[in-house]
Amino acid sequence: MSNILAPFFTPLVPEIIGHRGACNSTPENTIVSILRAAKLGAKWLELDVRLSSDKVPVIFHDDTLDRTTNSYGLVNKLTLKSLKQLDAGSWYDTSFSGEQIPTLLETINQCLKLGLGINLEIKPNLGEAQETVRATISVIQEFKQKLKNNMLFSSFNVSCLQELLNLAPEWPRGLLLNNFNSDWLDCARSLNCYSVHPNFECMKNSTDINAVTNLGLYVIPYTVNDRSTAMHLLHLGAKSIITDNLEALIPNQCK
Numbered sequence: 001m002s003n004i005l006a007p008f009f010t011p012l013v014p015e016i017i018g019h020r021g022a023c024n025s026t027p028e029n030t031i032v033s034i035l036r037a038a039k040l041g042a043k044w045l046e047l048d049v050r051l052s053s054d055k056v057p058v059i060f061h062d063d064t065l066d067r068t069t070n071s072y073g074l075v076n077k078l079t080l081k082s083l084k085q086l087d088a089g090s091w092y093d094t095s096f097s098g099e100q101i102p103t104l105l106e107t108i109n110q111c112l113k114l115g116l117g118i119n120l121e122i123k124p125n126l127g128e129a130q131e132t133v134r135a136t137i138s139v140i141q142e143f144k145q146k147l148k149n150n151m152l153f154s155s156f157n158v159s160c161l162q163e164l165l166n167l168a169p170e171w172p173r174g175l176l177l178n179n180f181n182s183d184w185l186d187c188a189r190s191l192n193c194y195s196v197h198p199n200f201e202c203m204k205n206s207t208d209i210n211a212v213t214n215l216g217l218y219v220i221p222y223t224v225n226d227r228s229t230a231m232h233l234l235h236l237g238a239k240s241i242i243t244d245n246l247e248a249l250i251p252n253q254c255k
Contacts, residue, residue, distance in 0.1 A: 008172045008194065011152040015234060016249050017119055017242045018042040019223050020061060024244045027092035028068065029059045030099045034110055040246045044117035044150075046222070049104050049136055050125055056080040057104035057136050063125060067091070069101070076125040104139050112143070117150035119220075119242070121176065122160045129159035137168050154197050161191045174220060177202070188217060197242070200224045200233060209237040224249075 021033025022040055029047055037045055048061040053076050065071045065078075070087040080103065089099025102110075104120075111118055120140075124132040140147065154174035155161050161173050172194035177184055179202050188196055196212050200221035203209055212219045218239035224230045225245040233241060243249050 008170050008192070009148040009151070011172050011194070012117065012149045013119075013152060013218075013220070013240045014043040014117075015240055016042065016230070016246070017044045017046050017220070017240055018246050019046050019242050019244045020048065021045055022246050024225075024247060027089045027096050027099055029061055029102075030088055030096075031102050031106070031110055032089070032096060032099055034107065034114070034116070037246055038114040038116060041250045042116065042246055044119060044240075045111070046119040046121060046154075046242050047107060048121045048123050049132070050123045051076055051128055051132050051135055052080045052083055053077055054079045055131065055135055057132070057139055058083060059102045059104060059107050061123065063123070074125070076128070104136060108139065108143055108147070112146055117152075118147070119152045119154055119174070122153060122155040122157065122164075124155075124157055124160055129157055130163045133160050133163040133167060137164070137171075140171070141168070152194065154195075158187055158191070161187075161193070165191055176222075180208075185215070188215075193217060195220050195239065197222055200229065200241075203233055203236070203238070206236045209233075213237055 018037040020028035022036035026033040026036045047059050049057050050060055052058055060075055064074055068091050083101050088101045089096030152172050153164055154176050156176040164173055174195040174197045175188045175193050177198040195218040197220045203221050209219050220240045221233055221238055222242035224241045224243050227248050230241045230249050
């Protein structure tokens with residue numbers, strides 16, 4: 001399967017990708033979650049990046065701190081120094097007390113040590129789409145040779161994907177979808193995407209998946225947490241599965 005537009009690196013994506021690390025058994029988007037995922041046998045992780053107030057890319061899903069730290073308010077209202085002082089582990093379990101919010105740089109270094117690939121979802125704070133991409137790319141480009149087959153960007157935000165295409169077209173892009181809206185195909189084509197990442201509930205049968213793969217796009221559904229559904233989607237033609245439940249899906253993959 002090839003794309004007829006500008007070429008990009010080919011990511012060596014496995015069948016199973018750990019969602020926010022191993023978030024079924026550790027606090028999401030943390031170094032301990034990355035370590036746990038590697039121990040479980042994961043080869044790739046899906047992680048989220050956004051900016052601190054001083055424009056440092058950090059690994060964090062929500063736009064607010066409330067759910068996964070001991071603080072509250074918007075992530076982009078705090079500097080990296082302030083974010084580093086927060087507890088990003090105790091919300092999950094007190095045994096993870098003191099776990100920090102990692103920077104993108106720290107995360108890449110850890111993933112490289114462990115031989116892990118990264119599906120990096122860009123989650124811009126309001127009004128920061130281009131800025132988030134630029135800051136992210138400035139970090140990623142330092143590792144181009146090491147990451148060139150082990151990095152796949154994705155986003156729901158079309159402006160982010162467009163900025164990626166403009167600044168660094170060599171990196172593959174994936175369009176995230178809550179559903180197959182009327183303009184998804186035009187977006188995927190104009191952004192020269194490698195893949196489409198739909199909510200798995202959109203993928204009911206082989207016709208749905210074939211509609212995407214016949215266009216030269218790979219399908220990477222999220223978030224599939226039971227083995228039977230994962231096996232079904234892979235057999236229908238999905239390239240990979242994003243899951244919270246590595247413990248169930250990793251053993252012998254989903255053959």
